[in-house]
Amino acid sequence: MNATSQQQGQGQQQHPNIEGRHDDDAALSEFLASLMDYTPTIPDELVEHYLAKSGFQCPDVRLIRLVAVATQKFIADVATDALQQCKARQSAVVKDKREKQQKDKRLILTMEDLSRALHEHGVNVKHQEYFADSPSAGLDPVSRDE
Amino acid sequence: MTCQPSESDFSATITRIAVAQISQSVGYSAAQTSALDALASVAARYLGAVARYAAASANSSGRTQSNIFDIVIALEELGSVQGFLGAPNSSSQCLISSSILKEIGRFLFYSDEVPFAQPIPRQNRPAESRKIGNEMGLKHVPGWLPDMPVVDGMGIEKEGNEERNIGGGFVGEERNQSRMAKMGNGRGKGFQLPEKRGKVRFRMAMGGGNWGFGMERRNGVLSRGGIGKRILCESWSDGDGNEEEGNKKRVIKRSR
Numbered sequence: 416m417n418a419t420s421q422q423q424g425q426g427q428q429q430h431p432n433i434e435g436r437h438d439d440d441a442a443l444s445e446f447l448a449s450l451m452d453y454t455p456t457i458p459d460e461l462v463e464h465y466l467a468k469s470g471f472q473c474p475d476v477r478l479i480r481l482v483a484v485a486t487q488k489f490i491a492d493v494a495t496d497a498l499q500q501c502k503a504r505q506s507a508v509v510k511d512k513r514e515k516q517q518k519d520k521r522l523i524l525t526m527e528d529l530s531r532a533l534h535e536h537g538v539n540v541k542h543q544e545y546f547a548d549s550p551s552a553g554l555d556p557v558s559r560d561e
Numbered sequence: 562m563t564c565q566p567s568e569s570d571f572s573a574t575i576t577r578i579a580v581a582q583i584s585q586s587v588g589y590s591a592a593q594t595s596a597l598d599a600l601a602s603v604a605a606r607y608l609g610a611v612a613r614y615a616a617a618s619a620n621s622s623g624r625t626q627s628n629i630f631d632i633v634i635a636l637e638e639l640g641s642v643q644g645f646l647g648a649p650n651s652s653s654q655c656l657i658s659s660s661i662l663k664e665i666g667r668f669l670f671y672s673d674e675v676p677f678a679q680p681i682p683r684q685n686r687p688a689e690s691r692k693i694g695n696e697m698g699l700k701h702v703p704g705w706l707p708d709m710p711v712v713d714g715m716g717i718e719k720e721g722n723e724e725r726n727i728g729g730g731f732v733g734e735e736r737n738q739s740r741m742a743k744m745g746n747g748r749g750k751g752f753q754l755p756e757k758r759g760k761v762r763f764r765m766a767m768g769g770g771n772w773g774f775g776m777e778r779r780n781g782v783l784s785r786g787g788i789g790k791r792i793l794c795e796s797w798s799d800g801d802g803n804e805e806e807g808n809k810k811r812v813i814k815r816s817r
Binding site: 450453456462464465466472475488489491494536540 | 605
């Protein structure tokens with residue numbers, strides 16, 4: 416990997432600072448080595464499956480790890496944003512302090528928070544606002560048809 | 562009748578577990594099912610999108626194999642919606658100064674490692690175990706084509722469910738071997754019936770007698786024929802008088 420990046424870098428244009436480039440390449444290979452220490456939550460086999468499905472070919476395991484870590488970071492960002500939405504909603508509702516503390520222990524990922532968090536990342540998720548058991552549920556008794 | 566889970570169910574379930582673990586590490590203690598499914602679907606699409614963009618950028622550079630530059634370009638394309646701090650990858654600078662990699666490095670440094678919950682059985686890729694050339698030894702078939710479908714003695718083609726190739730090689734080499742072991746007897750004989758078969762005898766009676774297997778004949782065209790003639794009988798009914806479903810035609814062949 417290091418050799419490839421060196422060839423590509425030096426083949427493209429004459430960089431005056433070649434020594435700095437070697438340092439950068441060393442830093443890059445260090446970064447890739449640190450990737451191998453980290454075990455991403457998304458298993459390698461799953462990542463390979465989706466990569467192969469989309470036409471991505473690479474025998475290098477470090478790149479697979481890089482993609483796995485990038486995806487994990489993306490999902491973690493989305494989940495963190497949704498968590499912040501959830502906490503903001505809980506603090507906005509001023510109720511019994513005892514109730515709120517109990518609720519703090521159980522933070523539930525809801526569709527509402529998720530769709531707001533994903534909207535910021537460019538993914539539009541539509542979800543049902545509410546479910547009713549009959550068409551006349553919730554209407555005034557005057558307007559309800561007998 | 563249980564339907565066999567498809568390969569997409571398998572990968573979708575694993576994705577769901579991984580996403581649940583990630584959201585737990587972020588701080589959630591529970592999740593709605595629909596929300597979890599949506600997030601898992603988004604994760605799968607994100608992976609596919611990274612792969613597609615990386616493959617496309619490799620192809621546009623005249624390569625078939627992607628390298629780290631392609632991945633960084635792909636990540637920048639996907640990150641451009643929300644924006645990322647710092648400058649994008651440019652050819653004059655080294656990759657390490659790319660902000661995408663810096664953010665990933667920061668993520669690696671600050672987040673705890675959460676390995677996947679259960680080990681996934683990793684199978685050998687079929688590409689490694691595939692023989693060069695055909696199994697049947699057909700010389701006229703190019704070697705890069707997949708093997709011919711193996712047909713056993715009954716003339717029924719074995720369903721390809723077991724051998725479905727799931728990208729990174731979920732297909733078991735053991736399954737290949739077990740199937741080949743099963744086929745060991747019938748291979749080479751092809752469509753031939755086994756040599757020794759038990760003799761089959763039929764008892765024929767005229768005019769509504771018992772046929773020896775609990776059925777009565779109602780109408781039938783029974784013609785006397787010599788050995789080897791075929792006899793057609795129609796609309797069988799049970800001894801109780803119930804009609805069988807529809808009209809069943811039985812062809813009975815006299816044998817010696």
